[in-house]
């Protein structure tokens with residue numbers, strides 16, 4: 001499957017989700033099929049938010065999406081390694097960075113006064129450059145954060161950078177709209 005087809009599959013699935021229609025999947029047969037191995041068509045980096053679930057949002061079957069989830073969809077070394085696994089080993093033609101409206105992590109970062117200690121503080125520090133660039137406006141920061149994450153991936157993962165340059169993976173920025181269930185592709 002190429003990037004074009006993968007995006008079509010995702011967006012068709014999302015259209016079903018928006019309408020509240022779900023495909024009937026035979027999970028029992030599919031589980032058996034997947035014992036041979038996985039062959040997902042998209043690697044998706046998204047927020048851990050319980051309202052933003054890729055398999056629901058894209059009405060996808062098991063074995064179709066390789067997911068990486070962190071609060072605020074930011075990346076550290078472990079997340080980058082997971083993305084590389086999806087791109088380099090599983091050869092997904094699409095790497096989607098999926099932000100969402102009303103993101104709690106982004107909102108906290110925009111409203112944060114002073115510094116937050118501990119591991120949550122590490123997440124805030126990752127979102128901070130986007131927040132500062134967007135004058136701490138939440139909606140703008142959500143979009144800017146996705147762009148920063150893409151840059152961070154390209155800067156810190158030679159594997160993904162090379163795959164993108166060679167046209168083996170298309171990096172897509174998209175935003176999930178909680179209010180409607182829609183996924184809007186930004187770039």
Ligand SMILES: [Zn+2]
Pocket residue numbers: 047048049071072073100102103104105106
């Ligand atoms: Zn979020």
